[in-house]
Amino acid sequence: MEKFEVHILGCGSAKPTLKHNPSCQVLNVHEQLFMIDCGEGSQLQFRRQRLSFSRLNHIFISHLHGDHCFGLPGLISTLSLLGRTAPLHVYGPQPLEAMLRPILNFHCAGGTFEVVIHEVESKSSQVVLDNKFLTVKTIPLDHRIPCCGWLFEEKAALPHIIREMTDFYGIPHYELSRIKEGADWVTADGDVIANSRLVRPAEPPRRYAYMSDTAYMPTNASLVSGVDLLYHETTFTADCESKAAQTRHSTTRQAAQFALKAGVGRLLIGHYSSSCEDEALMCRQCKEIFPETIHANEGMCVKVGT
Amino acid sequence: MEKFEVHILGCGSAKPTLKHNPSCQVLNVHEQLFMIDCGEGSQLQFRRQRLSFSRLNHIFISHLHGDHCFGLPGLISTLSLLGRTAPLHVYGPQPLEAMLRPILNFHCAGGTFEVVIHEVESKSSQVVLDNKFLTVKTIPLDHRIPCCGWLFEEKAALPHIIREMTDFYGIPHYELSRIKEGADWVTADGDVIANSRLVRPAEPPRRYAYMSDTAYMPTNASLVSGVDLLYHETTFTADCESKAAQTRHSTTRQAAQFALKAGVGRLLIGHYSSSCEDEALMCRQCKEIFPETIHANEGMCVKVGT
Numbered sequence: 001m002e003k004f005e006v007h008i009l010g011c012g013s014a015k016p017t018l019k020h021n022p023s024c025q026v027l028n029v030h031e032q033l034f035m036i037d038c039g040e041g042s043q044l045q046f047r048r049q050r051l052s053f054s055r056l057n058h059i060f061i062s063h064l065h066g067d068h069c070f071g072l073p074g075l076i077s078t079l080s081l082l083g084r085t086a087p088l089h090v091y092g093p094q095p096l097e098a099m100l101r102p103i104l105n106f107h108c109a110g111g112t113f114e115v116v117i118h119e120v121e122s123k124s125s126q127v128v129l130d131n132k133f134l135t136v137k138t139i140p141l142d143h144r145i146p147c148c149g150w151l152f153e154e155k156a157a158l159p160h161i162i163r164e165m166t167d168f169y170g171i172p173h174y175e176l177s178r179i180k181e182g183a184d185w186v187t188a189d190g191d192v193i194a195n196s197r198l199v200r201p202a203e204p205p206r207r208y209a210y211m212s213d214t215a216y217m218p219t220n221a222s223l224v225s226g227v228d229l230l231y232h233e234t235t236f237t238a239d240c241e242s243k244a245a246q247t248r249h250s251t252t253r254q255a256a257q258f259a260l261k262a263g264v265g266r267l268l269i270g271h272y273s274s275s276c277e278d279e280a281l282m283c284r285q286c287k288e289i290f291p292e293t294i295h296a297n298e299g300m301c302v303k304v305g306t
Numbered sequence: 307m308e309k310f311e312v313h314i315l316g317c318g319s320a321k322p323t324l325k326h327n328p329s330c331q332v333l334n335v336h337e338q339l340f341m342i343d344c345g346e347g348s349q350l351q352f353r354r355q356r357l358s359f360s361r362l363n364h365i366f367i368s369h370l371h372g373d374h375c376f377g378l379p380g381l382i383s384t385l386s387l388l389g390r391t392a393p394l395h396v397y398g399p400q401p402l403e404a405m406l407r408p409i410l411n412f413h414c415a416g417g418t419f420e421v422v423i424h425e426v427e428s429k430s431s432q433v434v435l436d437n438k439f440l441t442v443k444t445i446p447l448d449h450r451i452p453c454c455g456w457l458f459e460e461k462a463a464l465p466h467i468i469r470e471m472t473d474f475y476g477i478p479h480y481e482l483s484r485i486k487e488g489a490d491w492v493t494a495d496g497d498v499i500a501n502s503r504l505v506r507p508a509e510p511p512r513r514y515a516y517m518s519d520t521a522y523m524p525t526n527a528s529l530v531s532g533v534d535l536l537y538h539e540t541t542f543t544a545d546c547e548s549k550a551a552q553t554r555h556s557t558t559r560q561a562a563q564f565a566l567k568a569g570v571g572r573l574l575i576g577h578y579s580s581s582c583e584d585e586a587l588m589c590r591q592c593k594e595i596f597p598e599t600i601h602a603n604e605g606m607c608v609k610v611g612t
Contacts, residue, residue, distance in 0.1 A: 015387050016380070018353055040380040041347045047324055066383045066413050074322070074346040077372045081321050099412055106405055107372050 002030040002133075004154060004206045004304040006229070009045035010037075011270030011296040013235055014067040019277060021045055021298055022067035023270075025231070026056075027152060027208060030133050035059040036150055036210050042071035043078050049299065053079060054086075058129065060136070061092030062212060063122075063147035064099055073103050080111040087114040091129070091136075093122035093146035122148035125223055139223060141214035143248045149211040151224060152304075157202035165198050206305035209264070212271050215245060216254035221262040228305040230264040231296070233271035238285045240276070249273075252282045256289035265305070270296035308336040308439075310460060310512045310610040312535070315351035316343075317576030317602035319541055320373040325583060327351055327604055328373035329576075331537070332362075333458060333514060336439050341365040342456055342516050348377035349384050355605065359385060360392075364435065366442070367398030368518060369428075369453035370405055379409050386417040393420040397435070397442075399428035399452035428454035431529055445529060447520035449554045455517040457530060458610075463508035471504050512611035515570070518577050521551060522560035527568040534611040536570040537602070539577035544591045546582070555579075558588045562595035571611070576602035 006027050012020025022039025026046065033056040035042070046053070061069050072090070079088065090100065097117045104115055120128050120138050123146075129136040132155070139149035158180040166176065171185055179185065185193040209224040211217075212233035224230060235249035244251045250258075252269065259267040267290050272279055279295045286293035294302065312333050318326025328345025332352065339362040341348070352359070367375050378396070385394065396406065403423045410421055426434050426444050429452075435442040438461070445455030464486040472482065477491055485491065491499040515530040517523075518539035530536060541555035550557045556564075558575065565573040573596050578585055585601045592599035600608065 014383075016350055016353070016384060018350070040377070041350060044322055044324070044347060047322070064412075066380060070380045070383075071346070074372060074376045077320075077376075078322060102408055106370075 001203055002157075003028050004030070004208070006208060006231070006268075006302050006304060007049055007051065008270070008296045008298055008300040008302070009042055009049065010039050010298060011272065012039075012067075013271050013273050014065065015274040016040070016067075017274045017277065020272060022070070023062075023212065024071065025210065026051055027304075029152065029154065031055060032057070032134075034136075034152070037062055037068040037212070038071040038075060039067045040070040040074075043075040045298065046075075049301075053082060053084070057086060057089060058136075059088065059090045060128075060150045060210075061090065061096065062141070062149060062210070063093060063143055063145055064096065065145065065213070068213075069099075072100060073107055076104065076108055076111075076115060080108055080113065084113045087116050089116045089118060089129075091118040091120050093148055094119050120148060122146045125151070137223075139209060139211060139220055140217075141211060141220075142217050143213045143215070147213060149209060149214070149220075151227070152208040152210075154205040154207065156205045159199035159202050162198055162200055165193075169193055169198075171198075203305075208304045211258075213249055215248040216250050216258065218258060218261055221258065224262050224264065226263050226265075228265040229268060229302065230259055230262065230266070231268045231270065232258055234269040234282050234286065235271050235273045237276045237278075237282060240273075252285035253289060256286040256293065259286075259290040259293070265292065266302075267293045268296055268302055269293060307509055308463075309334045310336070310514070312514060312537070312574075312608050312610060313355055313357065314576070314602045314604055314606040314608070315348055315355065316345050316604060317578065318345075318373075319577050319579050320371065321580040322346070322373075323580050323583065326578060328376070329368075329518065330377065331516065332357055333610075335458065335460065337361060338363070338440075340442075340458070343368055343374040343518075344377040344381060345373045346376040346380075349381040351604065352381075355607075359388060359390070363392060363395060364442075365394065365396045366434075366456045366516075367396065367402065368447070368455060368516070369399060369449055369451055370402065371451065371519070374519075375405075378406060379413055382410065382414055382417075382421060386414050386419065390419045393422050395422045395424060395435075397424040397426050399454055400425050426454060428452045431457070443529075445515060445517060445526055446523075447517060447526075448523050449519045449521070453519060455515060455520070455526075457516075457533070458514045460511040460513065462511045465505035465508050468504055468506055471499075475499060475504075477504075509611075514610045517564075519555055521554040522556050522564065524564060524567055527564065530568050530570065532569050532571075534571040535574060535608065536565055536568065536572070537574045537576065538564055540575040540588050540592065541577050541579045543582045543584075543588060546579075558591035559595060562592040562599065565592075565596040565599070571598065572608075573599045574602055574608055575599060 009024035010021030024042035315330035316327030330348035
């Protein structure tokens, strides 16, 4: 089965610690890499995990707080030093262009490739990328500044040919793509062999949702309903609910309640506050409500789906 | 003796590697910290070396290539998150203000402290900081954009009181500061005791010179003549002289020749190109010309003077 997995490059929050890097994930979907957030030092974490810069063409920034975007100038400079020629697409809420373009003009003038900046709608969900195997949508989030999460939806694959059946009916190789696309087969005798006898369904398409930084936002449950893997921030432990509300972040309990409400497959937590860094405790608090919880750590790679 | 030592936080060059961080040093002079250059990830290196943010009030940026300044926004944001109130002084060649101020306005608006930006002269040496124990001067460097090094000169300390002598003559405690400042002592009998019999000279003041990034620039030898420790970049090995000239960097041989010409105490090398990372070889090449060479490495702390 094609790859669909998420690498954790950083899962700390704004105040840097020696334990965690600021926010950054890299999603591998069919060997194409998609970066989500890019805190300071992300390019180094990218190298540490032996990921390939040439497979990275899209970067999604949830919002413009430094711990989610201070790694962009360094990463883009490095791509230029490496002689990259393919355009790089950077997505994020306003004012991404006004923030990033002057820095690029200053530090990457005469660069070897184009940086295409896409300012996205962060107040309602919209499709921002749609290619042959993937759709990416924004997820409106509730933070102190414009902020959105990202929903990655794999497209349904074509069904698998049942080789024994196509061989039995002597169907030539050049007809197989039509069969995969749903055609029946008509034998030389005029018998119609139903398509359903020639193929078996492909694996169900997989979905990954990234929700950071945000206050508890139950209205998103229908949008991400049933995703295979949900990353939801847990900046604070359950006892810090008022602090979470005040800073527009979430507690462990809120993330787990959201996962339960949305009926997701598994919950991945992160964006730990430097003031409460006992991730095992945070994970236990989530598991009391939503047992299928895992806590992010740098270097981890989590499969989306089973 | 008061501390005067340099911590190496990063000694790689522009292309990041897993071996080296980009340029950053922290000089400890009498327990006050002075940062020199601030590549991406410097704040993390600063924490790793257990240095204290509250002792850091001055940052010196040699030039505005990303590997020397991309760590500034993150570091300054962190200081703000930590509730700093003391002003922070950042020094560097033009256009430091035009590059840094918009980023600070965007990311650190409403910060808890003032960032004072000092644009300095990079074409000739000038004093940029002068306090009771230290003078800092620029060193003009030859790079592709305006660039300067930094010369840190400790001020001459007052001589030491010879306690046996002052006790012998019954000199009261409140007179000792006058004696330290050079006064003779007149006894009750009217005998004049020469100051030189009451004090012994303080240790000679120490000097540290930082020269990166630069092409070979022998005209600086008189300015840094006899410094206790010279940091000189060695981006390239001796065989890459034309590449060094083209990119306005130095080879090992050139750094060592400069150290010899300037008659420095010790030579510290760094800013290794990612393409020739055999630092032991680089150090050997320097030692052939200037034996007192050491090669920088992250985590190292080098004393200035003996």
